[in-house]
Amino acid sequence: AIQMTQSPSSLSASVGDRVTITCRASQGIRNALGWYQQKPGKAPNLLIYAASSLQSGVPSRFSGSGSGTDFTLTISGLHPEDFATYYCLQDYNYPRTFGPGTKVDIK
Amino acid sequence: EVQLVESGGGLVKPGGSLRLSCAASGFIFSSYTLNWVRQAPGKGLEWVSSISSGSTYIYYADSVKGRFTISRDNAKNSLYLQMNSLRVEDTAVYYCARDLVAGIPFDYWGQGTLVTVSS
Numbered sequence: 001a002i003q004m005t006q007s008p009s010s011l012s013a014s015v016g017d018r019v020t021i022t023c024r025a026s027q028g029i030r031n032a033l034g035w036y037q038q039k040p041g042k043a044p045n046l047l048i049y050a051a052s053s054l055q056s057g058v059p060s061r062f063s064g065s066g067s068g069t070d071f072t073l074t075i076s077g078l079h080p081e082d083f084a085t086y087y088c089l090q091d092y093n094y095p096r097t098f099g100p101g102t103k104v105d106i107k
Numbered sequence: 108e109v110q111l112v113e114s115g116g117g118l119v120k121p122g123g124s125l126r127l128s129c130a131a132s133g134f135i136f137s138s139y140t141l142n143w144v145r146q147a148p149g150k151g152l153e154w155v156s157s158i159s160s161g162s163t164y165i166y167y168a169d170s171v172k173g174r175f176t177i178s179r180d181n182a183k184n185s186l187y188l189q190m191n192s193l194r195v196e197d198t199a200v201y202y203c204a205r206d207l208v209a210g211i212p213f214d215y216w217g218q219g220t221l222v223t224v225s226s
Contacts, residue, residue: 036213038152044213046214049211050210089152095167100151
């Protein structure tokens, strides 16, 4: 199975900060990478698919990049509602695997 | 509006069984791959199983293979997860989630149903 790692595991940031989260796959997955945001007690929400495509309805301050094994999610100017946990997911093959998550909280 | 509503969770003893359901509305159910994803309390997300639109392709995580069975009834717009030989480590919120198309996984999620396995 493809293993997904994320860094950092958590970070503290302020409203307006630019935040970057990294996801790495244990083998090449082309661009088969998604990013999800989850708030406490809620289901996850798809932000980015195919590594860099913004899901409909997601604010443009969210962006994704990368291909192969290394990927990033960038939030260009944190809003109060962005404090949450972020997960990457590889859907290159089965079993689909999530990264362990990155918790973004308020500094 | 796309809606996915899970039901069937509850408290069950180790070794017991439970059947989860996911009722779908707001889209052509029979055209989409569907999935189960779970989240243990305070932990991350874990993909559990996927079933293609016509049930031709079915996949399971190693952690549930041989114990869980995914199925669907396209006439009833419903997805199921039969869980047998339950273990304490199966305790989690179980979500059903839709794939929009290949390459766009989990674009819609249900609210989740809690399964607790405890003696």
